[in-house]
Amino acid sequence: MDTSPVVGRRERKKAATRQAIADAALRLFLERGYDRVSIRDIAEAADVSTTTLFKHFPSKEALVFDRDEDREAGLIAAVRGRPAGQSVVEALRRHVLESWLPVATHPLRAGFTDLVDSTPALQEYAERMWTRHTAALSTAIADDAGVSHDNIVCRALARFVLDIPALTRGRQDPRTAVEEIFDLLAHGWRPPGR
Amino acid sequence: MDTSPVVGRRERKKAATRQAIADAALRLFLERGYDRVSIRDIAEAADVSTTTLFKHFPSKEALVFDRDEDREAGLIAAVRGRPAGQSVVEALRRHVLESWLPVATHPLRAGFTDLVDSTPALQEYAERMWTRHTAALSTAIADDAGVSHDNIVCRALARFVLDIPALTRGRQDPRTAVEEIFDLLAHGWRPPGR
DNA sequence: CAAATAAGTGGACTGGTTGCACTTTTTAAC
DNA sequence: GTTAAAAAGTGCAACCAGTCCACTTATTTG
Numbered sequence: 001m002d003t004s005p006v007v008g009r010r011e012r013k014k015a016a017t018r019q020a021i022a023d024a025a026l027r028l029f030l031e032r033g034y035d036r037v038s039i040r041d042i043a044e045a046a047d048v049s050t051t052t053l054f055k056h057f058p059s060k061e062a063l064v065f066d067r068d069e070d071r072e073a074g075l076i077a078a079v080r081g082r083p084a085g086q087s088v089v090e091a092l093r094r095h096v097l098e099s100w101l102p103v104a105t106h107p108l109r110a111g112f113t114d115l116v117d118s119t120p121a122l123q124e125y126a127e128r129m130w131t132r133h134t135a136a137l138s139t140a141i142a143d144d145a146g147v148s149h150d151n152i153v154c155r156a157l158a159r160f161v162l163d164i165p166a167l168t169r170g171r172q173d174p175r176t177a178v179e180e181i182f183d184l185l186a187h188g189w190r191p192p193g194r
Numbered sequence: 195m196d197t198s199p200v201v202g203r204r205e206r207k208k209a210a211t212r213q214a215i216a217d218a219a220l221r222l223f224l225e226r227g228y229d230r231v232s233i234r235d236i237a238e239a240a241d242v243s244t245t246t247l248f249k250h251f252p253s254k255e256a257l258v259f260d261r262d263e264d265r266e267a268g269l270i271a272a273v274r275g276r277p278a279g280q281s282v283v284e285a286l287r288r289h290v291l292e293s294w295l296p297v298a299t300h301p302l303r304a305g306f307t308d309l310v311d312s313t314p315a316l317q318e319y320a321e322r323m324w325t326r327h328t329a330a331l332s333t334a335i336a337d338d339a340g341v342s343h344d345n346i347v348c349r350a351l352a353r354f355v356l357d358i359p360a361l362t363r364g365r366q367d368p369r370t371a372v373e374e375i376f377d378l379l380a381h382g383w384r385p386p387g388r
Numbered sequence: 389c390a391a392a393t394a395a396g397t398g399g400a401c402t403g404g405t406t407g408c409a410c411t412t413t414t415t416a417a418c
Numbered sequence: 419g420t421t422a423a424a425a426a427g428t429g430c431a432a433c434c435a436g437t438c439c440a441c442t443t444a445t446t447t448g
Contacts, residue, residue, distance in 0.1 A: 010414050010425070017426080038403060049428050050405085060404065089383045128318075145385045152371040153378055153386050156361055160354050167350055177346040184347055188382035189283050191339045192347050204394070204445050211395080232434060243397050248436065 018056045021046040022066040029064065030111055034119040061125035064115070072133045074099055079140040088141055092161050093182040097175065100165050104174045117170050126169075130162040137162065160185060212250045212260075215240040219257040224305055228258075228313040255319035258309070266327045268293055273334040282335055286355050287376040291369065294359050298368045311364050321360040328353045354379055 024045035028037040039060055043050045057063050078095035079088055103109075116122045138158035142151045168177040218239035222231040233254055237244045251257050272289035273282055297303075310316045332352035336345045362371040 008415075013413085014426070039405080040403080049430095051407090051429075052427050054405065055426075087383075088385070124322075147386050151386060152361065152365065153374050153383075156354075156357075156375045156378055157383055159357055159361060160350075163350075163353055163357065167346065167353060171346070180347050181350045184350055184379075184382075186382045188378075188380045189281075189347075189351055191282075192341050192345060202446070207444085208395070233436080234434080243399095244436085245398075245438090246396050249395075252436095254435065 017046075017048060017052070018066075021048060021053055021056055022063060025063040026066075026112075029115055034064075034115065034122060061122060064122055065126065065129060068129065071099070071130070072136050075133060075137045076140045079137070079144055087186075088144060089157075089182060089186045093178070093186075096161065096164055096178055096182075100168075101174055101178065104165070104168065104171075113170075123166075123169070127166040130165050131159065134159045134162055157185065211240075211242060211246070215242060215247055215250055216257060216260040220260075220306075223258065223309055228309065228316060253319075255316060258316055259320070259323065262323065265293070265324070266330050269327060269331045270334045273331070273338055281380075282338060283351075283376060283380045287372070287380075290355065290358055290372055290376075294362075295368055295372065298359070298362065298365075307364075317360075317363070320363075324356040324359050325353065328356055331356065351379065 021042065025037075025042045028042060028045060039050055039053060042063065043053045046053070057066075062068075075092075075095065078091050082088075082091035104113075116126055134155065135158075138151075138155040139149050141158055142149050142154040145151075145154065147154065164178060164181055167181060168174045171177045215236065219231075219236045222236060222239060233244055233247060236257065237247045240247070251260075256262075269286075269289065272285050276282075276285035298307075310320060328349065329352075332345075332349040333343050335352055336343050336348040339345070339348065341348065358372060358375055361375065362368045365371045
């Protein structure tokens, strides 16, 4: 019956508080819009002090992106664990299609997506959530290629791949968009047809 | 003798005030570090009210990047005005080498560069100063190629080019770094030698 | 000179974020 | 089992960036 053993009451209560805050925040944001809700409003709605709120979330933006899974591990795994013979770019292409596309197109999250798209501060934050992993991904790529960790081309490739979510956010056909960008990365710029 | 004719006293005083604020800000930032200086400190040092300060500069970060020339015009001109037969990527490569490299390597600005490199808020701001022009550059590229303005590959190329300053900031050999990144954009990813 | 216009002032205010000293709850050790 | 350490939470004051507003002062223009 237990989902996981020996999870102390403390941890459970902590998680509950965190969840209460995140829920209150999302509800209020969707109701009123991001910048018509203050941190104090959220704390009040969740019945905690603002001090407590900031012990669970480092910033107002972070309240929106609760469930920030470990993208980094996934990215590195995609590079390291790819089948023999597959190129790095191809592996990343598949990974992005599998991990980013669902997020971009999930119909249940329409309200959430609208919230982000209509709030510059959140767009920036979301963008940084990805590009923050440039160093880690770049290191994985450099290791794989057997070159120095600070190799600029590896760093550039990492950065460009992590730009993709921002580039394709709000697009009508994100899948094609992702494919075309990877084409650019794989083969270089060619004046597009049409 | 006049640098420009009919410059009223008003305009001159305004420019002087602006300069006094920017000077005070840079001096204090270099002395104490960016986040140990408050807006009020700067206003006081320049002997103006904070209200006045914000009439000249929209944010604290903007105080550091006084003299924000019009990069956008230069970027678009580089695409539109390039010699016949030259590719867009090649034109942008030349433009970046001419416009960004001097900034990155100017020895007189060592203190300034250190300030930016040691302050995350300023790095982000500088980055956004460039990527802000993604839409404009992307449009120029798309026009040039005769495709729709929102073509995703054009947008990606524009974005990637504008990432270059952030990618190469603080590098030992920025010129080579820029060249190698443009190689990636021109020909696609190839596992780097060595 | 008399508006009209623009620059600057001062001070109060909002909203995100931090610090501090304190209480309560949970856990772990004896 | 009692107790002490560790963690979660509280309340409040404070800081700082940025905005608002009503007001004064200087410059321009007709």
